[in-house]
Amino acid sequence: MIWWCCSGICRALALLALLFPLQERSCWGLNPSSGDLEKSPHSDPDSWDVLHRNRRSWVWNQFFVLEEYTGNEPLYVGKLHSDVDKGDGKVKYVLSGEGATSIFTIDENTGDIHATKRLDREAQAYYTLQAQAVDRLTNLPVEPKSEFVVKVQDINDNEPKFPDGPYLAGVPEMSPLGTMVVQVVATDADDPTYGNSARVVYSIEHGHPYFSVEPKTGVIRTALPNMDRETRDQYVLVIQAKDMVGQMGGLSGTTSVTVTLTDVNDNPPRFAHKNYQYTVLESLLVQSVVARIKAADADIGSNAEMDYRIMDGDGPGMFNITTDEDTQEGVIMLLKPLDFETKSSFSLRIEATNRNIDSNFLSLGPFSDTTSVKVTVEDVNEPPVFSIPLSKMVVSEDAKVGTSIGRVSAHDPDNSNSPIRYSIDRNTDLERFFNVDALSGVISTAKPLDREANSVHNLTIFAIESHDPTQIGKGITLITVLDVNDNAPVFAIDYETLLCENAIPGQVRPRNISAVGLASLPFSLSPHFPLCACSIHFTARDNTASILTKRGGFRRREQPVYRLPVLIVDSGSPALSSTNTLSVRVCDCDSDGVALSCGAVAYTATGLSTGALLAILGCIITLLVMVLLIVTMRRRRKEPLILEEERDIRENIVRYDDEGGGEEDTEAFDMVTLRNLNVIRDPNVRRDVTPDTPTFFHYPSASRPSYKSLPDNVVFREFIWERLKDADVDPSAPPYDSLQTYAFEGSGSVAESLSSLESLSTDSDQNYDYLSNWGPRFKKLADLYGNSDSTTVLS
Numbered sequence: 151m152i153w154w155c156c157s158g159i160c161r162a163l164a165l166l167a168l169l170f171p172l173q174e175r176s177c178w179g180l181n182p183s184s185g186d187l188e189k190s191p192h193s194d195p196d197s198w199d200v201l202h203r204n205r206r207s208w209v210w211n212q213f214f215v216l217e218e219y220t221g222n223e224p225l226y227v228g229k230l231h232s233d234v235d236k237g238d239g240k241v242k243y244v245l246s247g248e249g250a251t252s253i254f255t256i257d258e259n260t261g262d263i264h265a266t267k268r269l270d271r272e273a274q275a276y277y278t279l280q281a282q283a284v285d286r287l288t289n290l291p292v293e294p295k296s297e298f299v300v301k302v303q304d305i306n307d308n309e310p311k312f313p314d315g316p317y318l319a320g321v322p323e324m325s326p327l328g329t330m331v332v333q334v335v336a337t338d339a340d341d342p343t344y345g346n347s348a349r350v351v352y353s354i355e356h357g358h359p360y361f362s363v364e365p366k367t368g369v370i371r372t373a374l375p376n377m378d379r380e381t382r383d384q385y386v387l388v389i390q391a392k393d394m395v396g397q398m399g400g401l402s403g404t405t406s407v408t409v410t411l412t413d414v415n416d417n418p419p420r421f422a423h424k425n426y427q428y429t430v431l432e433s434l435l436v437q438s439v440v441a442r443i444k445a446a447d448a449d450i451g452s453n454a455e456m457d458y459r460i461m462d463g464d465g466p467g468m469f470n471i472t473t474d475e476d477t478q479e480g481v482i483m484l485l486k487p488l489d490f491e492t493k494s495s496f497s498l499r500i501e502a503t504n505r506n507i508d509s510n511f512l513s514l515g516p517f518s519d520t521t522s523v524k525v526t527v528e529d530v531n532e533p534p535v536f537s538i539p540l541s542k543m544v545v546s547e548d549a550k551v552g553t554s555i556g557r558v559s560a561h562d563p564d565n566s567n568s569p570i571r572y573s574i575d576r577n578t579d580l581e582r583f584f585n586v587d588a589l590s591g592v593i594s595t596a597k598p599l600d601r602e603a604n605s606v607h608n609l610t611i612f613a614i615e616s617h618d619p620t621q622i623g624k625g626i627t628l629i630t631v632l633d634v635n636d637n638a639p640v641f642a643i644d645y646e647t648l649l650c651e652n653a654i655p656g657q658v659r660p661r662n663i664s665a666v667g668l669a670s671l672p673f674s675l676s677p678h679f680p681l682c683a684c685s686i687h688f689t690a691r692d693n694t695a696s697i698l699t700k701r702g703g704f705r706r707r708e709q710p711v712y713r714l715p716v717l718i719v720d721s722g723s724p725a726l727s728s729t730n731t732l733s734v735r736v737c738d739c740d741s742d743g744v745a746l747s748c749g750a751v752a753y754t755a756t757g758l759s760t761g762a763l764l765a766i767l768g769c770i771i772t773l774l775v776m777v778l779l780i781v782t783m784r785r786r787r788k789e790p791l792i793l794e795e796e797r798d799i800r801e802n803i804v805r806y807d808d809e810g811g812g813e814e815d816t817e818a819f820d821m822v823t824l825r826n827l828n829v830i831r832d833p834n835v836r837r838d839v840t841p842d843t844p845t846f847f848h849y850p851s852a853s854r855p856s857y858k859s860l861p862d863n864v865v866f867r868e869f870i871w872e873r874l875k876d877a878d879v880d881p882s883a884p885p886y887d888s889l890q891t892y893a894f895e896g897s898g899s900v901a902e903s904l905s906s907l908e909s910l911s912t913d914s915d916q917n918y919d920y921l922s923n924w925g926p927r928f929k930k931l932a933d934l935y936g937n938s939d940s941t942t943v944l945s
Contacts (some may be wrong), residue, residue, distance in 0.1 A: 214303035218272045227254065227300060230261030234292045242286040247297070254279060254300070271302040272339045304341035306401060310350045312336050312392035316403030323379035323411040324511070325372055331361065331409055334368040336391030346906035351396040355404060357387035365396075370407060380448045415453035415508040419445035421521040428482075429526045432490040440469060440482040445502035445519055447478070454478060455505040461520065463498035469525070471500060482523070490529040491563055492704035498523040531790040534560040534570050536625035543593065546632045547601040555584070558591040560613035560623055568617040575610035575624075584629070585613060591773035593627065601631040635722030641730045647697060648748060649712075650739035654702045697732070706736045710748070 219225045219371065235241040245256035245263065254277070256263050282295040312334060319332035340347035352368045354361065362373045387407040394400030421443070428441040447454040458471045458480035470483045480500060503518040536558060543556035562568045572591045574584060584607065585596045593609075606628060613623040697714075712734040719727040737748035918935035921928045 175611075200763075210561040214301050215265055215269055217269045217302045217305055219265070219268055224255070224264035227263040227265055230256060230263060230283075232261075232293055234283060235261075240286055241283050241292060242289075244282050244284055246282070246295075248277040250279060253277070256281075269302045270339060271304045272308060274302065275341075276301040296509045304344045304347060306340055306345070306347035306394060308339035308347075310336040310338045310393055310402035310403040312389075312391065312403065312405035317405065318410075319370070319407060320410045320412045321372060322384075322414050324416055325415055327372060327375040329372045331370045331372065332407060334363070334370065334389050334391075334405060334407065336368070336403060337406075338393050340393065346394045346397070346400075348393060349395045350391045350393050353390050353392070353396070355390050357407075358387060360385055361387055361409065363389055370409075377411060378416075379413050380417065383411050385409045385411075394407040406433040413450050413453050414511065415449055415504060415506055415517070416511045416514055417448040417453075418515055418517040419456050419502045419504055420519050421445045421502065424521055426523045427526065428523065429528055430484075430488065431528050431530050432488040433530045433532070434484055434488055436484055436487060438484050440484050440525060440681050441523065442474070442479045442481055443500065443523065444477070444479040445520065445521075447504070449637075452506050453504075453508075456502050457505055458500055458502050461499045461501050463496065465493065465496045468496060469498060472728050475616075481569050483732060488527050489563070490527045491565065494527045494529075496527075498525065502766075524816065529564065531566075531618055531621055532563050533621040534615060534623035535563050536560045536611070536613060536623060539625055541625065541627045542630070543627060544630045544632055545595065545599065546634060547599045548634045548636065549595050549599060551595055551597060553595045555593045555595065555629060558586070558593065558611050558613075558625055558627060560591070560625065562615055562621075566617065568615040568621075571610045571614045571616055573614065575612060575671060578608060579611045583607060584609060593629070599631050601633045602637065605631050605633075607631070635720065635724070635726060638726035638728040639718045639720045640728050641716075641732075643945075644733075646733040646735060648737050648745050649699070649704060649734050650737060650745065651698045651704050651706060651745055652739060653704060655699055669916045697734075704736050706738065706748075711735050718920065749787075 166680070204690060215225060215227055217457035230243050230245075232243075234243055240257065240260045243256050243261040244253060244258070245251075251265050253265060253269070255266055277300045278297065279300060280295050282291055283293050284291050314335065317332055317334060321329055321331045323380055335350065336350050336352070338348040338350055345761055351365045352363050353365065354370075358373070360374050360377065361370055363370045368389070368391070370389070385408070387409060388404055389407055390402050390404045392400045392402035426441070426443055430440055434440070443458075445456060445458075447456065454474075456473065456478055458473055460469065460471055463469075468484070468486050468488075470485050471480050472483065473479070474481050480502065482498075482500075499520060499522055501518055501520045507515075507517050537560065538558070541558055543555065545553065545555045549555075558572065558573070560570050562570065570591075571588045572586045573588065574586050576582065581597065583595065583597045583599060586593050591611075593611075609627045609629065611627055613622040613625065613627045661708050714732040714734055716730050716732050717727060719725055735748045737745035739745050904909045918932070921932035921935060924932075
């Protein structure tokens with residue numbers, strides 16, 4: 151049997167057993183798995199040996215190990231001993247389980263158990279271990295393995311913490327005393343079942359005297375009534391949580407709580423002034439802003455919203471006031487036009503009222519305020535105003551030019567009463583039918599009028615101030631042209647009626663006719679159709695449009711169509727008339743009078759034979775062929791623009807971009823040739839192609855001066871002019887497209903020409919020996935020019 155024992159523990163257990171009454175006949179031991187005392191079922195209550203045998207079962211030496219042990223030596227946990235161990239060293243103790251060998255160690259000889267590391271209860275609260283005694287030589291167990299638990303004893307090593315901090319909270323302003331704001335909660339990682347290490351109390355470190363906190367629950371409440379947001383809207387509290395029930399030596403933690411006072415409608419609107427004055431121009435447009443006023447409200451949000459209204463004032467209906475929802479200003483709008491000459495000032499009384507009133511704060515009211523607003527109208531130079539904006543006039547269409555039609559009148563509304571001048575907007579009178587007198591405003595005709603062309607004229611009349619021509623008023627004048635009987639009546643359309651061959655005399659034709667006159671009533675009356683003397687077959691009933699047959703027996707073969715002249719006379723004064731023609735076509739009708747066929751009867755079949763059509767088609771084809779031949783021959787007879795023998799002319803521009811190679815270049819152009827100007831080419835030779843064998847012509851010496859005796863610039867000038875003259879006077883040379891460029895730099899430079907092309911023909915005695923003293927960069931030039939012998943040879 152393995153024993154656990156420690157100094158004093160086993161003796162204490164023995165004494166505890168003696169204290170129990172003997173009649174209970176029992177003995178107590180310790181359960182190795184739970185650590186609790188239990189009654190041994192094998193104990194004998196009548197003998198002392200029972201206690202002795204009970205000691206051989208597990209006896210716990212130590213149930214707890216103190217956490218965060220800071221000693222230098224390993225912490226002693228307990229001692230393991232077996233009854234088999236006689237002290238001769240044959241028994242070895244082995245420890246296994248959680249933390250064995252890493253945290254807990256056992257002396258294999260003595261069975262002493264120690265903790266070698268600092269333990270943290272918050273990391274692991276207990277460890278389950280197994281103890282066993284084995285034979286040292288064979289490593290075979292001498293007793294079964296026993297299990298026991300080592301619990302870590304808590305100490306106060308963790309301060310309270312606020313997992314949800316810092317806190318943000320709000321409470322309405324003007325709240326009563328003790329209104330709950332928010333609840334804070336702190337947690338302590340220590341063992342809540344052991345001691346007071348995890349028992350936390352709350353206190354307020356910062357925030358007095360406005361708020362308080364309940365020590366046990368952490369509920370924060372208001373400590374003062376009627377806190378005003380407009381005075382101070384935010385408070386920052388510091389709440390402390392301390393363990394050990396707040397006793398000395400306890401650990402503490404803090405958090406911040408930001409409390410914001412939310413707004414309530416406890417402030418009525420107030421105008422800053424009792425009287426406001428504004429000035430506007432009388433030309434201000436309707437629906438324009440006259441002024442903006444605002445009543446101050448210390449509240450915010452919906453509690454500061456307000457409505458404005460005009461309580462009373464002069465000029466009813468002139469102004470209106472609305473609320474600007476963004477700025478909560480009262481916007482005064484103009485509803486009617488202003489007139490300084492009629493009224494120069496207005497007085498208004500305006501009220502501002504809170505839109506959302508809290509019934510809990512009615513005692514702080516009233517939640518409205520009034521003010522007076524005076525609007526002064528300033529005079530501006532206004533355009534003239536017509537006494538009648540829309541004038542209506544009438545004129546007869548036969549009125550003579552210059553006839554007065556009517557008069558328009560306008561005046562200056564300003565106090566200056568400037569004279570007015572009138573004119574017509576010609577965009578409304580493009581044909582200039584009317585004129586207006588600039589001073590009197592009398593409108594008269596300027597051209598003959600025609601009602602049938604335009605019966606109503608819409609004129610715009612300008613009224614212009616004489617003192618300020620920029621001020622222009624506009625008026626409308628409608629001139630209606632009255633009709634006169636100046637148009638004879640005519641048929642409304644070209645009428646044509648049908649007549650059956652079997653018609654009887656006096657039969658009314660189904661087609662009615664009517665006449666219209668361009669002249670309108672009352673001058674044009676209903677037209678009538680008297681009997682036309684030139685027709686013996688028809689008569690017309692007066693004031694009707696019906697046609698009657700005068701006889702019967704009409705035949706299409708004899709006359710298919712009748713032309714009936716009709717005289718139309720109107721009832722105007724004077725009466726006008728016109729003669730119109732009515733066509734009557736004779737038709738073959740059935741028994742019901744329905745026309746079957748009309749017009750002349752064909753005696754023979756009409757149309758062309760097939761041979762005639764083929765002959766006409768052949769003639770047309772022959773004419774087309776002849777036209778094509780003529781056009782082709784005319785094109786071939788056109789003279790060519792360029793002779794055939796001259797078609798070999800080439801339009802080429804040859805460009806040479808060769809640079810001279812100095813004295814060693816024997817392939818480049820030799821300027822010596824230019825100096826031999828007395829020998830030139832034959833002018834009759836073509837210059838647009840290169841001849842195979844050069845041909846030169848020697849001009850007589852008498853006809854040309856010697857170029858040797860002329861300066862260089864004159865030599866080249868004469869050479870160019872000679873070439874130009876040859877090209878101009880040559881009658882056989884066609885206008886070839888060629889480009890000949892002559893360039894001469896001139897001889898004005900003091901240093902003379904630097905070109906190496908003239909070195910072959912120069913007569914200069916310049917000494918170039920100094921080039922050998924300029925260094926290796928000029929060695930090549932020194933070799934070419936420095937030796938006088940080579941210069942002589944080159945020249």
